[in-house]
Each structure stands twice: as C-alpha cells, then as structure tokens.
Amino acid sequence: MSEVDKTQNFPDKVPGQVQPQQPGIEEQMDPKPVYIKEGYKGADKLKGKVALISGGDSGIGRAVAVHFAREGADVAFIYLNEDQDADKTAALVEAEGRRVLKLAGDVRDSEFCKSAVEQTVKELGGLNVLVNNAGVQYPQDSLTDIDDEQLHKTMETNFYGYFYLARAALPHLKEGDAIVNTTSVTTYRGSPTLVDYASTKGAILGLTRSLAGQLAEKGIRVNGVAPGPIWTPLIPATFSEDKVAEFGQEVPMKRPGQPAEVATCFVFLASDDSSYITGQVLHPNGGEVVGG
Template sequence: MINQQDGQKGGVDQTQNFPEQVPRQVQEQQPGIEEQMDPQPVYIKEGYQGSDKLKGKVALISGGDSGIGRAVAVHFAREGADVALIYLNEHADADKTVALVEAEGRRALKLPGDVRDAAFCQQAVERTVKELGGLNVLVNNAAVQYPQDSLTDIDDEQLHKTFETNIYGYFYLARAALPHLQEGDTIINTTSVTTYRGSPTLVDYASTKGAILGMTRSLAGQLAEKGIRVNGVAPGPIWTPLIPATFPAEKVAEFGQETPMKRPGQPAEVATCFVFLASDDSSYITGQVLHPNGGEVVGG
C-alpha cells in the first residue's frame, strides 16, 4: 500500500480524520499545485486492496498529475493498469504521481501539454498507444474555473479558455482515442454537481459541465453497439489544487461546509467511482453518472 507521506509501501489514511475545515489559503495560478496545499489531499484510502480489476489495461487520464486525476491514477495502478498522465505544466506533481504509479509495479507515462490543442491530444493518444502498448480507458478530467459575479464580467478570453479546456479537450481526446478502443473498453468523463444545480458565480464552468453530460449520454448511445461504454462522474466539493487556485482564502476555509456531510470530499473518495466504471463490474452501465458529492440530492 502507498504511504501518503513518502510514496513507500506502508499505509497512512487521512480520510477519516481529515479536518472538517481547511486553513485559509490561495494559489495564484490554475490548475494549482498539490504540493502547496495544506493539508495534503488524500489520494488513496487505508485498506484499499486491488484485485486486478484493470489487469493488463492501459489508461489515459487528463489532469492526471494531481487531485482527482492523481487518485484515479494510483487506484488504477493498484488494480493492474498502466497509466499515461496528461497535465499542463505541473511537473513536480506529475513526477510524484509517476512515482506513486511505479511503486504499485505499473508503468507511467508523462504527457505535458494543453488539451485545448487538438494536435497535442492526438499526439498524446498516439504516444500512449505506442509506448504503453494500447489504450483501454480514457478519463477526461482536466478543467479550469474562474468565478465571476456577473455574466457581463465573463470576457471572451475567459469564455473561450473555459470551453476549450473543459469540453473541447474532451472531444479532442475521445475522437483521437476511438480508433484504438475495442469492445469492453471505456470512456469516463468528469462532470460536476454544478451540472444539475447550477452555480451563480460559475456560469461558464457549469455550462461546460452540462455539455459534458450531454456528450456522455450521446456518445454512450453511439458506441453501445460496439461494446464501448461511456459514463461520467459528477463530484461535489472535492479538496483538489483547483480549489485554492480558484477561490479567495475565506471561501477556501468554508469549502464543502454546505454539504450534508459538512466537509469537503477527498480525491480518494471519488477515484473508486472511476475504478468501478472502468472495470467489468459496471458492464451493464453506460450513459450514466455517479455522484460522489457529500449527500446533495440531484436529478439524473
């Protein structure tokens, strides 16, 4: 088992004793740096035992260096998958995630670049297939968000960056991946609780997350006869680097308090949803969304 502190075999799980309220903190640039967070997110739960659910598979994860992406990478590796990680420029976070994957006895591939670039997405898929021997699971997870109190404050630059990162990148990667996917393979898209209830200060972000839901359901129907399943995960407030890189310090300190569980969720508490959807355990599930959100009841 991976030790949260040093990446060695051992076991320290902070999920149960994680503070209900996190300290005030901010980061200046998205998508944020995990090693600067206080406290560190929990990316794997104590006692999680892999059972070869993904043995021999290859996964490609966007936003795979930290947060939910890191947790998914480590869980996938513990289940027997090799993992390719797309990330923007957070090299230290990516290096740690690679070390964690390799500590599980699996191969890891770093793919720095911008998912807004269709050519890069094509190259990322091609390198994954060439260097890891194939592609079985695509996890679309990269995202940005920029709060604005008024729609009139969302300028064209922000609008384009949010849509190009959060939904165009999903299309680019799925389109590039499809020729390599076969019966039994999967695509998993990260959407959000904001898809279902909206967010007054994240109108553009919530709109992209709604688009991801539409993409997931539509692509699932298109690919069902090929035996390729497409599903989504809609996290609620999860303690990832994007949070201190998005909100002012006072909002960060209150993060997650509005949920019925009165705390932010941990990446480890989301990653198991991805394991389930990537594995044969969910063989009769496609076009659906799982909701690790701390108890908020949403439709769909």
C-alpha cells in the same frame, strides 16, 4: 504501510489558503489531499489494461491514476506544467509496480491530444480506458464580467479537450473498453458564480449520454462522475482565502470530499463491474440530492 497510504485524515474543515494560478499545485496545499484510502486493496479489476487520464498530475486525476495502478493498469497521464506534481504521481504509479507515461501539454490543442493518444498506444501497447478530467474554473459575479478570453479558455479546456481526446482515442478502443468523463454537481444545480464552468460541465453530460448511445453496439461504455466539493488544487487556485475556509460546509456531510472518495467511482466505471452501465453518472457529492 506503503508511502501512498500515509495521508489518511478526512478533515471536516480546511484552513483558508490561496494559490496564484490555475490549475494549482498539490504540493503547496495544507492539508494534502488524500489520494488513496488506507487499506485499499486492489483486486486486478483493471489488470492488463492501459489508461490515459487528463489532468492526472494532482487531485482527482492523481487519485484515479493511483487507484488504477493498484488495480493493475498501466497509466499515461496528461498535465499542463505542474512538473513537481507530475513527478510525484508518476512515482506513485511506479510504486504500484505499473508502467507510467507523463505527457505535458495543453488539452486545448487538438494536435497535442491526438499525439498524447498515439504516444500512449506506442509506449504502453494500447488504450483501454480514457479518463477525461482536466478542467479550469474562474468565478465571476455577473455574466457581463465573463469576457471572451475567459469563455474560450474555459470551454476549450473543459469541453473541447474532452472531445479531442475521445475522438483521438476512439479508433483504438474496442469492446469492453470505456470512457469516463468528469462532470460536476454544477451540471445539475447550476452555479451563479461559475456560469461558464457549469455550462461546460452540462456539455460534458450531453457528450457522455450521446456518445454512450453511439458506441453501445460496439461494446464501448461511456459514463461520467459528477463530484461535489472535493479538496483539490483547483480550490485554493480558484477561490479567496475565506471561501476556501468554508469549502464543503454546505453539503449534508459538512466537509469537503477527498480525491480518494471519488476515484473509486472511476474504478467501478472503468472495470467490468459496470458492464451493464453506460450513459450514466455517479454522484460523490457529500449528500447533495440532484436529478439525473
């Protein structure tokens, strides 16, 4: 069994824990998230392709990077400042025999996003799949508690970053290539304590559907994934210890999902398996029924 297959338990509950700042550190989590399922066999679904993933150092982003690599893709990924997590993800991609490029920076900066795309194309020889995934969330009980600074940071990270990266990537994408955006279950049911976050995720849905229509004639597909409660560093970096201990218990499956259970959605939407799908969203959310 390879190193990437060692952590395979899907716990029904996780112990309460907190981290002091977002987006959080995966190495500090207990238990560690599962980023690839034991026995997952690649089938060259992304052979010869190059992917760029924002928020790729941990959580869902790490799982997507490892799955993409196992499917034959070279991977560039963006992270903010989580150097230890980024090094681990890079090692996991390299263990799959693929090339990897780490890109540290803030997706709120349009010039950085442009540079990240350009570096990916230069170092890895092109760009075929863009995964927009970076995000932050800051709970507040009242709209009046969301100040301008928080609103701007949430919107600029969760939405502007997606827009900047898609805009920079578009000149390099061609027929058969794909963009996959991470939205959220909160897009569809809202969240009383994550009003600004849920709003950005709704904007991402609008971007996904609108861009899909614009690019359909070019053969470039744009889709989304709307996870429910997934065990990532963002959770202990967002909620109180007691909230973390209850995380995932509200869905029909009565447990938090694992990044590995979400990453396969990205593989499907990035590959030719979804060649007749665009403007759509997949819902790995533990059984919560939502519209759209």
